[in-house]
Amino acid sequence: MRSWMGYFIGAVVMAGVSAWTLADDLMPTGPYLLRYPASFGGRFTIPADNPTTQEGVYLGRLLFYEPKLSSTRTISCASCHQQARAFTDGLPLSVGVSGKRTQRNSMSLTNLLWVRQLFWDGRSASLEEQAMVPLGHTDEMGSKPGQAARALQKTTHYPALFKRVFGSATITDTLIGKAIAQFERTLISANSPYDRYLQGHYQLSESEQRGLNLFNTAPSPERNVRGGNCAHCHGGPKLYQEVFHNNGLDQQPTDLGRQAITKLALDHGRFRVPTLRNIALTAPYMHDGRLATLEAVLDHYSEHIQTSPTLSHELPGQTNGFQLTLVEKADLVSFLRLLTDSTFIHDPQFANPHRTVRTE
Numbered sequence: 001m002r003s004w005m006g007y008f009i010g011a012v013v014m015a016g017v018s019a020w021t022l023a024d025d026l027m028p029t030g031p032y033l034l035r036y037p038a039s040f041g042g043r044f045t046i047p048a049d050n051p052t053t054q055e056g057v058y059l060g061r062l063l064f065y066e067p068k069l070s071s072t073r074t075i076s077c078a079s080c081h082q083q084a085r086a087f088t089d090g091l092p093l094s095v096g097v098s099g100k101r102t103q104r105n106s107m108s109l110t111n112l113l114w115v116r117q118l119f120w121d122g123r124s125a126s127l128e129e130q131a132m133v134p135l136g137h138t139d140e141m142g143s144k145p146g147q148a149a150r151a152l153q154k155t156t157h158y159p160a161l162f163k164r165v166f167g168s169a170t171i172t173d174t175l176i177g178k179a180i181a182q183f184e185r186t187l188i189s190a191n192s193p194y195d196r197y198l199q200g201h202y203q204l205s206e207s208e209q210r211g212l213n214l215f216n217t218a219p220s221p222e223r224n225v226r227g228g229n230c231a232h233c234h235g236g237p238k239l240y241q242e243v244f245h246n247n248g249l250d251q252q253p254t255d256l257g258r259q260a261i262t263k264l265a266l267d268h269g270r271f272r273v274p275t276l277r278n279i280a281l282t283a284p285y286m287h288d289g290r291l292a293t294l295e296a297v298l299d300h301y302s303e304h305i306q307t308s309p310t311l312s313h314e315l316p317g318q319t320n321g322f323q324l325t326l327v328e329k330a331d332l333v334s335f336l337r338l339l340t341d342s343t344f345i346h347d348p349q350f351a352n353p354h355r356t357v358r359t360e
């Protein structure tokens with residue numbers, strides 16, 4: 001099955017790439033239609049100077065998978081953001097050109113169209129701007145300003161592609177960022193069993209149903225109501241609220257998180273609430289990748305919440321957690337596994353376009 005899928009993807013990519021390199025009139029051009037469920041809402045902005053076009057998205061995809069963007073020509077964005085892992089890398093901390101570990105865990109790249117404060121601490125305000133960070137970071141891709149652009153300028157095919165997309169064959173870092181941002185806006189995940197359940201097309205098992213109830217319910221011991229209160233932060237169709245919280249990992253956080261950006265005491269040890277979409281594929285967990293499995297995450301929320309002045313009021317600090325039973329933990333894990341969107345991780349439009357055909 002796996003190798004069959006590989007051939008299938010290969011054939012589609014091959015057709016796409018030869019269209020680009022052979023016949024100009026076969027190239028996909030024109031506006032790119034972003035498709036998403038109505039429930040995701042239209043609360044996003046695409047910069048007026050970087051509309052999403054089919055040719056731009058395709059160039060962005062080539063660049064996302066392009067190791068020539070790094071100083072050593074060995075690391076691409078996809079080194080740390082792999083499609084099969086919902087665009088994470090499976091490591092607690094990532095490794096780039098320097099061989100040194102990054103400060104934080106690689107983030108899943110899904111439904112970024114709606115995110116306005118990128119990174120664990122929300123320090124970047126647009127995908128165009130964000131892409132410049134890993135490009136120049138000494139522990140990620142390590143390119144000096146202009147270095148990546150010069151490397152692409154020397155190739156036979158990239159100048160023509162940039163001309164096609166942006167009207168100029170002169171490649172700049174800014175244009176590289178724009179094209180990559182266009183590709184990233186298309187990384188929409190909306191076809192997990194949970195999405196199908198919300199549309200009335202999937203029947204939950206008993207364990208999944210109990211897990212969903214715990215996920216959505218704030219506990220109330222006086223009324224004998226059990227719950228994990230997860231949806232308070234990770235709820236909604238996209239499975240995150242764009243807010244910053246301290247979820248009780250440490251009494252004295254070593255990474256300041258959001259506070260490093262805002263300088264506010266109340267942001268000490270707060271991080272952006274990550275999406276739980278495809279969460280079964282994106283281990284290890286948390287901003288520093290300290291928890292290896294979903295079971296360990298449930299143990300954290302159940303028994304290991306650390307109290308500190310900025311701990312969220314939605315989490316029970318006094319009891320060190322929600323005190324879930326083994327069955328409740330297992331039910332929550334079954335629910336979290338429903339959030340895996342296998343269409344997304346197998347979508348040939350997000351796959352490595354260089355895999356089957358060298359483009360030069």
Ligand code: HEC
Nearest residue numbers: 077080094095096102104105106107118119120131134140
């Ligand atoms: C060496 C590994 C590495 C490479 C290479 C890398 N990234 Fe990342 N990426 C990370 C890490 C680690 C984070 C989280 C960093 C943080 O929050 O401080 C991250 C975060 C992101 C985010 C934020 C997602 C969100 O939800 O806020 C985006 C977008 C992103 N990367 C895109 C890219 C792009 C585009 C490239 C290529 C130009 C790239 N990355 C290259 C490791 C990497």
Ligand code: HEC
Nearest residue numbers: 228229230233245247271273274285286287297301312314
């Ligand atoms: C008060 C808000 C809040 C509540 C309630 C909450 N979380 Fe979280 N969750 C967060 C924050 C913030 C992070 C990131 C923390 C960090 O890395 O420092 C996170 C991280 C996670 C992660 C790791 C995500 C990743 O990509 O590494 C998982 C899994 C998770 N939470 C599941 C749950 C479950 C299950 C529940 C309910 C039992 C829950 N959360 C309740 C705020 C919350």
